[in-house]
Each structure stands twice: as structure tokens, then as C-alpha cells.
Amino acid sequence: MIHIFNIKDLYFAVDTNSGLVHAVEKIIYDLLMNEIFKDENKYSELYSEYGEDSVLEALSEIQYLIDNKMLYTEEIKYENKIKPVIKAMCLNMTHDCNLRCEYCFASQGTYNGEKAFLSFETGKKAFDYLVKSSGNRRNLEVDFFGGEPLMNFDTIKKLVDYGRSLEKEYNKHFRFTVTTNGVLLNEEKINYINENMDNVVLSIDGRKETNDRMRKTINGKGSYDLIIDNYKKFIVKRGNKDYFVRGTYTSNNLDFCEDIIHMRESGFDKISVEPVVAKPDEKYALKEEHVEILKKEYEKLAEYFIQSNNDKNKRFQFFHFNIELDGGPCIYKRSIGCGAGTEYVAVTPAGELYPCHQFIGTEEFIIGNVDEGITNQVVVDKFKNISVNDKPVCRNCWAKYFCSGGCHANAYNFNKDFSIPYDVGCELEKKRVECSIYIKTKCYN
């Protein structure tokens, strides 16, 4: 399987099964289009445009790639060597929030339940479970999440200390992340987070008007003015450590590139902005009719990215434009999917385990608890057999080893079926991969 595409003046061919990406001249692109290189009657029509010698030379280069398993490579037969164990955890420190974001999948922090705070005791049990379930894996991940996790800051600190004590005892390495809306960030918290968190996700949607339309205080006012200076202070002290300012775009800001430009011009250099996950009847939901507009917006963003990259003071990372063509994950990792329920669980303040944070609040998806571990194998098994090659739509998709099959929660929310991915999400992901490849060529080759 191959995929050919072009952006502006550049042409590409992606060979799905080898993972190879070829930057090609237009003559190659034309020969690969509809596989006309296989039919002399068809490719000879290109003689008038390129000359016979050039066409024949290009044909020999295509044949070289095919002979060397670099193009039209057959599907690899393998047994997945990764035996998934739970090694990553989304720890909901609160089911409560000090903002009332309109699009919040967690129903303003409560996940359709009661307000609650995670206790240190429950957090400890969650860490013990994580260590025990992770077998011989060394790297463990914990994301302090919510609701708003900084509302339960003292417990976070105690849990980080507890995690560090387990590291020595069990030869593990905890990687901590905190995802915050920024309202409670002050100097003490900034210093602590910078010292102890491997990654930090700072929520903001971009321009003040974009942010304030969806991210509101309890009194219904915009939150931008409450958080922007906190974030600016935070990144000054962050140094080279990882963080992302992370936004969500909706049908209200299809021009989300302007929000990213605003973030960059505000001083942030690690940016992630993602499409909203919403039921189709929500007025801010992204729909099929938006896809072409959004694709153009990603191309616009790619041009802005390239232009910024030319100036070392303006450079930035955009999460979805990062791509590892060498040194990326192995084929096993690329095929097993996001890991929900098999490598990753979400923990509620009550100590329930869910396959991931997106399912919290839907009781049929409770898979266990921090005391007993996994108790509902029936649900876990549903998440086990949905690797990218188990999904008919994904199996034949050129981008399958870049996205690994998409978000299970999205698939379930839209199609009530884990094996049918959310098609709008797929189209946007494919466009982002194309833009990433284009950027890689423009900036680094």
C-alpha cells in the first residue's frame, strides 16, 4: 500500500508497510498516480511532457524501490511482542473544577457524578497497583488530572514523594505530568511543578476571544486574564523541560491557526491545539462540512511553522507536527493502539479504574478498583483485540502506523463500536501527518 500526495511545490510517496517516506519529483508522482507506471499505453502519454528518456529513467527508479522493498511493500506478518501491562495512569485528583468550560467532556469536572477529591490513601493504593501491575517495565507514567488537580495540590506533593520512594524499592522510574487550567498557579506551585513534573500541560485555547467563549469561570466570565500571566511566569522558569500549552478548537474557531500564532507571539514555544470531541448535535461540534476548511488551516499552519523555523527566536514545536521518521516507535507499538484498558487506566477519587479518562462516569466501563485491580475482564477484553490491523477501516489506511488507530473513546462516542474510528478525526490526522512530512522536508532536508 502506498499514499501519494503533494503540498505546494513538493510531492511525496509514503510506503505504509516499510514506513518509508520518499520525497519525489512530479514525474514520479504522475507515474504513481493511478499506477500508470504499470501500463505503457498510459505512461507513454507523459513523454510529451517530460520526454521519453526521463520517463524511462523515472520508471527504473520506481522499479528499484519496489525490488528493494521500499515501495508497495507487502504487509509484514508478525506476532506482537509487546505483552501489554498497565504502566500508565491518569489519576483524577479531583472531580471538581474552578472553571466551567462549555465543551468539557468531564461535565465541568464532576463526570456526571458528585464532587470529590482523591485522598492520599486512595492515591497510594493506585501507585501500589501501578507498580504491581507493570511487571518488569521500568518506566511508569502518572498524569495528575481532574477536574482541576491543583485544587488538591498537597495530595499531589505527598503522592510524588510516595512515588519516588517506590522507585528505589522496585527499580521503577515514575514520569509525572500535571494537566492544569492555570487558575491556581502561583510561585510556590510553579516552583514545585518545575522541579517535580516531567511534563506539564497548560490549558488555554489561544486568543482571548476564543478562550473566553468556551473556558469560563463559575460566574460565566472569561478565564484568559486569570491564567495568561501565570503561564508566562511558568514558562520563564520552566527552562528546557517539557511542557505544552494545549488548546481545543471547535467549529467556533475554524481559523485556529490564528490562535496558535497568538500563543507563539505570547512567548509559548511548545504548543498543542486539538479538535474538540463532541457529540454531533452540539453547536460547537466539528462536522464533515468543516473538514476541507480545517485541512487548509493545517496547511496554513505548516507555512507559519516553516517561516518561524527560519528564525531561532521564533521557532516552536507543534505537538501534531512532530514526527519521528527514524527513531520512532517500533512496528509493535505502532499497531497496538492507544493502550486504553491494556496499558493505561484512569483512576477516580473513589478508587475505581476505567480504561481511560474519557470513559469515566459511564459505569458499564468500570474495569476494577485500586484495592483489587482489574475485576471486569469482559470489558478489558473488548480493548485487547482492537489493534490497528483488527479494524477494517484502519487495516487499509496508509496512515495506520502513524496514528495507531485513533482514540477508542471517539470511536465509541460516534459509532458505538471500537472498531470503527471517528472519520472526521481520521481525515484531520491524515492531513497532520502529510503536513508533518512536508515540514520535515522543508526545514530539515
Added chain:
Amino acid sequence: MKYIKTLNKTKLTDNISVKGCGECQTSCQSACKTSCTVGNQKCEYDLTQFLRLEGKRN
């Protein structure tokens, strides 16, 4: 090659007999939380092997 430049140095099929340690980041734990992407992650096989050896030495 005159018309084709391959951007990668390695194929997905290279070294598959030694890969698959499972130490890399869980896809959704990065910055997204709503979209699964693996193409931008790093392989941690070499680093983990190194740290394991270091651990044994110490």
C-alpha cells in the same frame, strides 16, 4: 537517484526481532488526551537497555 529522495534511514521492519520492549510512552499520556498519535513518539529501547545495564553495574 535523480527523482526520488528517501527521507528515512531505517524501515519499520528493521530490527523487529529485538524491538518491542514496551517502555515507550503510552500514546495518550502526552499532550493530547483526545487523539492517539504514535508517529511522533520516540523509541526508548536503547535508553532502557542502557539504564538496565547501568542498574546492574551499580
